[in-house]
Amino acid sequence: MVALTQSTQTISNPGRLTVETIEIAEATTAIRCLDWDRERFDIEFGLQNGTTYNSFLIQAEKVALIDTSHRKFEQLYLEILTGLIDVNKIDYLVVSHTEPDHSGLIKDILQLAPDITIVGAKVAIQFLENMVHQPFHSMIIKSGQRLDLGNGHELEFVSAPNLHWPDTIFTYDHKTSILYTCDVFGMHYCDDRTFDENFTAIEEDFQYYYDCLMGPNARSVLSALKRIQKLTIGIVATGHGPLLQHHIPEWIGRYQNWSLEQAKTEKLVALFYVEDYGYSEELVRAIAHGSARTNVAVELVDINNAEPQEVREIVAQAAGLVIGMPPQSNVVAQAALNTILAAVDNKQAIGLLESGGGEDEPVYPLRNKFQELGLTAAFSPILIKEAPNKIVEQLCDEAGTDLGQWLNRERTIKQIKSFDSELEKSLGRISTGLYIITAKKGEVQSAMLASWVIQASLVPLGVAIAVAKDRAIESLMHVGDRFVLNVLEEGRYQQLMKHFLKRFAPGADRFAGVKTYPAASNESPILAEALAYMECEITTRMDCGDHWVIYSTIQSGRVAQVNALTAVHHRKIGNHY
Numbered sequence: 001m002v003a004l005t006q007s008t009q010t011i012s013n014p015g016r017l018t019v020e021t022i023e024i025a026e027a028t029t030a031i032r033c034l035d036w037d038r039e040r041f042d043i044e045f046g047l048q049n050g051t052t053y054n055s056f057l058i059q060a061e062k063v064a065l066i067d068t069s070h071r072k073f074e075q076l077y078l079e080i081l082t083g084l085i086d087v088n089k090i091d092y093l094v095v096s097h098t099e100p101d102h103s104g105l106i107k108d109i110l111q112l113a114p115d116i117t118i119v120g121a122k123v124a125i126q127f128l129e130n131m132v133h134q135p136f137h138s139m140i141i142k143s144g145q146r147l148d149l150g151n152g153h154e155l156e157f158v159s160a161p162n163l164h165w166p167d168t169i170f171t172y173d174h175k176t177s178i179l180y181t182c183d184v185f186g187m188h189y190c191d192d193r194t195f196d197e198n199f200t201a202i203e204e205d206f207q208y209y210y211d212c213l214m215g216p217n218a219r220s221v222l223s224a225l226k227r228i229q230k231l232t233i234g235i236v237a238t239g240h241g242p243l244l245q246h247h248i249p250e251w252i253g254r255y256q257n258w259s260l261e262q263a264k265t266e267k268l269v270a271l272f273y274v275e276d277y278g279y280s281e282e283l284v285r286a287i288a289h290g291s292a293r294t295n296v297a298v299e300l301v302d303i304n305n306a307e308p309q310e311v312r313e314i315v316a317q318a319a320g321l322v323i324g325m326p327p328q329s330n331v332v333a334q335a336a337l338n339t340i341l342a343a344v345d346n347k348q349a350i351g352l353l354e355s356g357g358g359e360d361e362p363v364y365p366l367r368n369k370f371q372e373l374g375l376t377a378a379f380s381p382i383l384i385k386e387a388p389n390k391i392v393e394q395l396c397d398e399a400g401t402d403l404g405q406w407l408n409r410e411r412t413i414k415q416i417k418s419f420d421s422e423l424e425k426s427l428g429r430i431s432t433g434l435y436i437i438t439a440k441k442g443e444v445q446s447a448m449l450a451s452w453v454i455q456a457s458l459v460p461l462g463v464a465i466a467v468a469k470d471r472a473i474e475s476l477m478h479v480g481d482r483f484v485l486n487v488l489e490e491g492r493y494q495q496l497m498k499h500f501l502k503r504f505a506p507g508a509d510r511f512a513g514v515k516t517y518p519a520a521s522n523e524s525p526i527l528a529e530a531l532a533y534m535e536c537e538i539t540t541r542m543d544c545g546d547h548w549v550i551y552s553t554i555q556s557g558r559v560a561q562v563n564a565l566t567a568v569h570h571r572k573i574g575n576h577y
Ligand SMILES: Cc1cc2nc3c(=O)[nH]c(=O)nc-3n(C[C@H](O)[C@H](O)[C@H](O)COP(=O)(O)O)c2cc1C
Pocket: 447, 448, 449, 450, 451, 452, 453, 466, 467, 468, 470, 471, 472, 473, 500, 501, 504, 569, 577
């Protein structure tokens, strides 16, 4: 365990951005940029708890800075850094990966200290050459390579490709036993605590972050974990959220278990994209997110940086394929497309999308080729007309879910059939009402018919609803989200039920032709035909196998027909709604 805490300095500005510095080990300072109110991060992230961007300074005989910060911290970060050290004395800037939230200030550092040597993976250095447009000293490192800073601070680099970014590396300091991991083991969580002492406060954010960013590359996570197995780790210095010190085996164990779980899932969806071309990666990530909801494994592959053998292997393992169109002029990507075409088989499902980079390979001729080879189109090609907004993201997310559901169709039928008949009959005696849940978040809205709804508390007034993990509306039902619970009326519910049970195409407007008016709290649609409605806010989600049980408090409600009754749903068997 390492000796902690010396000074905490905080500078504020009106945008709720603060910076905190703290000595976390001998000659090692964490510079944590706290972004208290950031609402949205990557495409699929609805942030609840802000985020932090963590950078680290090691001052041994030689001085190394590990990562910088987001551009929005330009002034605050540079003020703090120059207060800690004369930047011209920094010998190395280690770039764990080149995502802008950590590399956004590299250009500023280079301007202040042009003699600094930038240390990173080959891809990272290449990327930075294109980004900063000025010559700089660089050191390309490989896994296992060491860099001696003196006074025992020997840095060892561990390559961790695809852990959210293709050029990711970890850095391990043999003197302090700190492993610097940037995005990996991070979370979007902002508070004053530097460390992870409060496990329960952060575990949900830790998992959500893993699900969104690491789960899609579970196999790569397992390879990286193997590489750090031999290290004795005192602190995991992450790039986002608290640093990990108090529960390291538990955090790493969770990554291991979740990734093993993902990797052994029978069905795999391989999603091919071209790094830095159009909106290829963000759209493919949204599709991956939607598929992962259906409990299939997903693997993202940057076709520019994948060996043909790797592409062939992953296509052979996959049950579903998604391709973000590469540029026609990119010879490497075109060759990868041919490799994919040669490796597919007719049991696979395919989904294609335009990447919006301006010179996309056209979608339809490729779609036709896959159809001729016998593959099933899991969703219609997604065409990009403009920079993707949240509605396009939702469309991609729902397309991914459709693909996953298609792959799981036999398993679902098997599960339904595997019930013991006495048990299923007795379970079927549980009866409920009928409801339509409606939710809106920004421009995106959705709805579903629900029967597994029950009052769950008196003080505060609260309800619990079981929502299948692969429901389209699930992404709008996280802690802090608001929705409307519409109660259907006995004898008058058939039309609404029929409407909301339709199979909606990805991104379809589920309210077309339905009379609604907006709820006061967040504009979720209230159905004009509902018997009653309640405005609810989600406070807890409980993982219950294939469903989330979502507990919400009720803010307000209204009844349209005081004497009318709620529609009742009786079932014969308990293995379906
Ligand atoms: C009578 C009935 C009750 C249902 N109750 C629930 C429920 O409580 N929770 C749930 O997740 N799905 C429930 N469903 C399933 C969804 O309403 C429906 O399949 C869904 O709207 C379509 O999936 P999607 O919204 O993900 O496209 C029910 C379906 C029926 C027919």
